[in-house]
Amino acid sequence: MSQSEFPGAVLAKGVSLAFSEGQGWLSVLTDLDFAVRPGEFVSIIGPSGCGKTSLLKLLTGLYSHRSDVRVSGEVFVNGASSTSARMSRQIGLMFQSPLLLPWRTVIQNLLLPNELIQDSPETPQDPTVILEQLGLLQFQDYFPANLSGGMQQRVALARLLMYRPRILTMDEPFGALDEQTREGLNQDLLELWRQESPTVLFVTHSLQEAVFLSDRILVLTDRPASIYAEVQVSVTRPRSLDQKFTVDFLNAQKELRALVKEAWDEQDAGREKGVDR
C-alpha cells in the first residue's frame, strides 16, 4: 500500500534523535522526513559532526534498547522496524574504517557473517567468487595488517556482499583513501549496484563522489541536522570516470556546491566550513 512496505525501501517520518549529555539531551537529528525507493542510490551530505553517522546507525537499528539515546518519529526499513531489519540482516552497515578482525585472514574475515547466522535458510555465498570480483583473490590468506588502506576497505566491502543485504548504509567508506583508490572503489561499487541493485544510503564529504554515484542527494544542515534540500542527479547512467569532465556533470556539481554553501551559511554565517569541491 504505502512505500514503506516495499522490500528494500527506507522511510523516515518526523525522526528526531538526541543523546543524553550531562543533565540534558543533545539534539542530533530533528524532524527528518525522507523516503528512499528500493534500488535507489541516495547520498547524504552535511557538515562534519552534523549527525550523518548517527542517522545511519539509527537506520541500522544500532540505537535500539539504549537508555542514553532518545528517538522519536517513525522509521521503516524494508517495511519493518530497523531492529527487525538488522536482525534479519536486510540492512548492512559499512563503516568509515574497515573494521576487519586483525586475527583473521582476508578469507576468514569474509566468512564471519556466515558464521554469525544462527538459523538462516539462505545458502552461504562462495567467498572466492566475491574475492575474484573485487580483485582480492591473491590476497585471501593475508592478514589485514599487511594490506593497504584501500585493500582493507575493499575486503570490508566484500564482507558486506557475503550476506547480500537489500539495503546498504555506507558511512564515508572511502573517505580516508587517496583519490585514485577512491575512484577505483567507486567504480566497483557502481558495478555491484548495477548487478544487484541494492538500495544504497551513502554518506560522503565529497560533492564529486556524491554526484558520481547517486540518483539523489540529501543535503543536511548543521547539528541538529534537518534536511535542507534534495537534489536529483540527472547525469546519465551507466557512469564512467570520463563523465566527470562533461558539462552535465560539472553543472550538477556546481549546483550542489551552491546549495551546500547556502545551507551552511544560513545556519551560522561567518564560520568557515570545509567542503571538498
Add this chain to the structure above:
Amino acid sequence: MRIRVIGPIAVLFLFLIGWEGVVRLWEIPEYLVAPPSAIFRYSVDNLGDLSGHFLITMTEAAAGFLLGSSVGFLLAVGFSHSRTLEYSLYPYMIALKAVPIVALAPLLVLWFGNGIPGKVVMAALICFFPVIVNVAIGLRAVDPGLHELFRSLAASRSQIFFKLRLPSSLPYLFASFRIGSTLSVVGAIVGEFSGARSGLGYLMVVSVYQLETPALFAGIVAASLGGIAFFYLIVWLESLFVHWEPRDTKV
C-alpha cells in the same frame, strides 16, 4: 646482524673472566664469593642433585602458574558477564595486588606443611593478580567499532564473546602470562625458603648454613635459567597466537 649474537656472548665471557680474575687476584674466600670455576665444578659434580631440585622448583612454579592463571582468567570472564560481580569484587582485586604476597609464605607452611602443595599455592597467588587484572581490562578493551559491526551482523552475546571479546583480549592475556611466568618461579622459591625438604630454595638456604657458597650460586643460576626458559616459552606461545598489534597497548 652477527654482532647481535657475538656481542652479548663476548660480554658474558668478559664478565666471567673478570669475576674469576678478581676473586683470585684479591684472594676473596670462596665462602663469600664463589668464582665461576667453582660454581661450574660444583654443578658438574652434583648434576643429579641439582637437577632434582631444579625440576621440583620448576614443577611447583608451572603448576602454580597454571592454577593461578586459570582461576584469574575464569574470574575475569565472570566479571565481563556480570556487572554485579565485577563491581563487588574488582576493587579488592586491585587492592590485593598491592599486598606483598610473599609475606604469606610462613602461613602457607603452617597450612600446607613442608611439601609441594604450599609452594604451588604460593606461585598461584602470585600469578593470579596480573592475570585477573589484565584479562578484565582486555575483555573490555574491544574496539567499539568492531562491537557495532558484530551488532549490525545480528551476533548473539555468546558469539560476541567467543569471536570478538576473547580474541581481542589475547594480547592482554599473554602480557600477564609473561609477568606470571617469572613471578611463579619467585613464588616457588620464596615458598621453599620458609620451609621445605627439596627444591632450589631449600638448596640455597641449606648451602648458606653450611657456607657452601658454590651451591648457593649454582642454585641462583639454575633458578634464573628456569625463569628465563619459562618466560621465553610464553613468548614463543604468544608468537603462535598473537600476531597483531592490540588496539590499546598500554596495560
